[in-house]
Amino acid sequence: MDQPPQKNDSATQQSHAAARFALSRTDVVVIGLVCTGIGVALGFFLPALGSLAATFPIPFGDVIEKLSRFDQAWVVIARPILGGALGLIAAFFIAASTTPLVVDEHGITIGRDDDHPLRISRASFSTAYFADSKLVVTEGGHQAFKGDVEGKKAAIAEAFTSRGYRWGEI
Helix, strand or coil: CCCCCCCCCHHHHHHHCCEEECCCHHHHHHHHHHHHHHHHHHHHCHHHHHHHHHCCCCCCHHHHHHHHCCCCHHHHHHHHHHHHHHHHHHHHHHHHCCCCEEECCCEEEECCHHHCCEEEECCCEEEEEEECCEEEEEECCEEEEEECCCCCHHHHHHHHHHCCCCECCC
């Protein structure tokens, strides 16, 4: 028997594609470059910042000023390198602390695949909404997740509603 030709409608294909909200590689690279640049700049400008810190009543202001007065050649070279390394470490923690979100036709996945993500099937899903700038997802009438996720609020709401998930505002 001949089967009728399948429609290749792009709108139909888009509704079946999963909506993924996570940092891209470009985002991670930009975060890394910004944090490293800030670390290098802080290391380079530490003497000026230390003098400025001494004028304000901040904790450890005197210690910061004394540390910033070291002017041996190896210290002047090491400060920006150390600042850059600390910036890379900060970028790693920023990128690792983000929570990816995947919304598809069959369910929701919150978290990384290598870190025991929360998977909520479509059948057990109750509702999702934002409260206090955090995404709240309920499963079976109970709160299953409340936290920060990647993505803009409007795009996340659209991902849920366009796939027929219940979305509620509080």
